[in-house]
Amino acid sequence: MVHVTLRYYVTGNFFQTLGDLVSIDKRTTSRIVWTVARATAGLYDQFIKMSDAEAEIMASGLERVEFGDKDYEQKLGKWFDELESDDEQKDSSKLAMQLVKPHMAKRLENPKLYKELQALIKGALEVDDLRNEPSTSRDERLEVKKTCFLCPYQKKRKTFYKCYCCQQSICLEHARKMCKNCVADQGER
Known part of the structure; x- marks a missing residue:
């Protein structure tokens, strides 16, 4: 029961949970998740001092x-x-960020994560592997059309343009000589 509930919490989708565990009905999965969630919520007073x-x-x-x-x-x-004083508020926000960072890093490993969400997580984790080493030639156009890395997958926008900083392909909607991520990075400096 706990395994089914954890699968649901990880995926957030009953159908994906059912796809992983083929022999369980959707209603059964729903009932199991509800039961385990209630049992877990009933234990809060043993683990959390309110x-x-x-x-x-x-x-x-x-x-x-x-x-x-x-x-x-x-x-x-x-x-x-x-x-709470300002120092306590800052400390609590730092603690909250430290607690969330491992989960965010794990989410970042998912290749199907939305590009916008990946950029937000990388910004919060201060990870710069979004950028490739800039090439020596700073031509404004690509030789072959590529899809914009900021657009949703469904749009499949092909473009000759690339970001000046990270050399990723960007469509004209996102083009400003630099992609939005690099502009944000430049603004922080």
Whole structure:
């Protein structure tokens, strides 16, 4: 049951899970995923220490924040300002990024991942293997038409143009002498 649930969480698709495990019906898979998810959610108190929000608010001397209050946003902002300093916020965002990086690196290994998503992940991981070593000749046109590496696969746009920096083929929609990724890299410097 756990294997079926993990396959579903990895693929996000019942049909792909069923394709991997041929002898299971879609309804059965759905029921298994629901059962395992409920059982896992029931164990959160054993593994995660949740603080009592009411006691925390009372101890800090802050007012209780209700959604319908007139000054809801103001109270909530004050509450967060009291609870966390800028350093703690930065540390928590760094910790969150460190926890997510292995998953993002694993997703990057998938060759069928959308190009836009690959570019976002590579930017977050600060990976530069998107670029090839620039060739010595900086001609503006390719000798043979190639598909644009930024367009979705379904469009299959053929082009003679290439990015000035990374030498990848780009269509006229994405052309600005450099592809959007290289322009972003140039802007960061």
